[in-house]
Amino acid sequence: MKSVTYNDAELYRRLRAEVLGDTRLREEGEMFLSLPPSELELQSRWFAGDFGRDFVTTCGQPVRIVQFGHWNHSAGPDFTDAVVLLGNGEPVRGSIELDTNLRDWEHHGHGENRAYRNVVLHLFIDHHGGGQFFTRTDDHVQVPQVQLDLSTLSARPTGIVPEARSGRCSAPLQEMAASKINELLTSAARFRLKTKGRRLRRIAEIHGESEMLYQAFAEAFGYRRNRLPMTVLAQRLPLSGLRAHPDTGEALLFGLAGFLETRVFEDASDETRSYLRGLWETWWKHRAEFQGIDLGWRFSGSRPVNHPQRRVAALACLVRESQRVFRHLWESAAASFDRKAFVKVLGSLGHTYWDNHYTLTSKQAARPMALVGGTRSKEILANIAYPLVVPHNEAAWDGYCALRGTLENEKSRRAVIRLMGRRPDAAEFTGFVYQQQALLQVYDDFCMDDESDCDDCLFPEQLRTW
Ligand code: SF4
Secondary structure, eight states: OOOOSOOSSHHHHHHHHHHHOTTOOOOGGGSOSSSSOOHHHHHHHHHTTTTOSEEEOTTSOEEEEEEOOEEOOSSSOSEEEEEEEETTSOOEEEEEEEEEETTHHHHTTGGGOGGGTTEEEEEEEEOTTOSOOOOBOTTOOBOOEEEOOGGGTOSOOOOOOOOSSOOTTHHHHHHSOHHHHHHHHHHHHHHHHHHHHHHHHHHHHHHOHHHHHHHHHHHHHTTTTTHHHHHHHHHHSOHHHHHHSTTTHHHHHHHHHTOOOGGGGTTOOHHHHHHHHHHHHHHHHHGGGSOOOOOOOOOTTSOGGGOHHHHHHHHHHHHHHHHHHHHHHHHHHHSOOOHHHHHHHHHTOOOTTTTSOSSSSSOOOSSOOOSSOHHHHHHHIIIIIHHHHTTTOTTHHHHHHTOBOOOOSHHHHHHHHHHHTTOTTGGGGTSBHHHHHHHHHHHHHTGGGOOSTTTTOOHHHHHHTO
């Protein structure tokens, strides 16, 4: 099936650049999860470096984020211990505050709060109410302001969910030779893999390679519905801190996730009570350090085996085994990447309690369940392993292309129907992960941006010149 002669991302990159312009580098991970995006998501995206690190203040002064600092657990500015470089000055260490509205600084009383005295940068999205507003600390020091541009992340966040029916491009795609479709899909898949790799490397530049992998695994463990809470959990509880205190990690993750509410466990089994007692004995000593936040877990719409509590358990197991898992990945990147061996490593992440429980309130399951099953392993391969390995090890590309995938998620199924709906041999182009990723790339680039029911979309015309 993969008998292509052109295996680079360049063809697809040129096609989308002609239609969309070169400036937009959007992919699934860069789309907003809600519209308007929540402050928590904006903070998470900022901390991941998705907005970039070079900005211009509202006064026209260039500013570079040298260090993004730490996500603050307690009351006070959002990020502490950041380092920023303003113009040609010396790097300045201090805190960063991110508000959706510029005047939130005033509305939330930060200007009279001594805890905000060391803020060196005030980030905001909108300036509702207009007029001039200067950010000042309680000791009357003016704080530079930077307006973050949402279009950096999403060119035109329409919030439209395209219908699940054949689109206008399905006609030219129906007429295209199989070899040409294969070439298109391969190129789009390459493009997507590169984009994912670029995002991961950017996070590694900011937070280091281990934190990048830890955050990326957390995001992957969150599936689609709980990506944000899982990512925020990992961003707020960095791997370095959890590794330094290995006995506390699991309790901190469950505690900060909000899953250690006593009232929930009054009727719990002896086994559950015993497990919880261990978590509680650690958590109660630390919980005062953490300001409670609502991570926005979504409990409905996912199978019991994927309950958020099992996802947090998987993350706790990853923390415990992170050196072994990450070493395997990096060593594989340098040698020949053994996909099956890596999946086996992921499958070995186990837990005496969670191997047999769906939630903290469920009875013991009839059979043991993997914390990281086959579907999750494929997601991790497609979104983390191959985007990182292929740039170092070109031979791994063939392994990626050999990875089969089921159309499990709704978005993939919709992409297939819209683009390949008219081809009787559609199954030939949808059975492998790289093909599904390619179709998702087209869907994200064109369908998600279309408000004309395909009429104004230029993808069909571009296809005729392919
Ligand atoms: S919006 Fe464009 S790419 Fe999407 S189905 Fe319609 S014609 Fe095809």
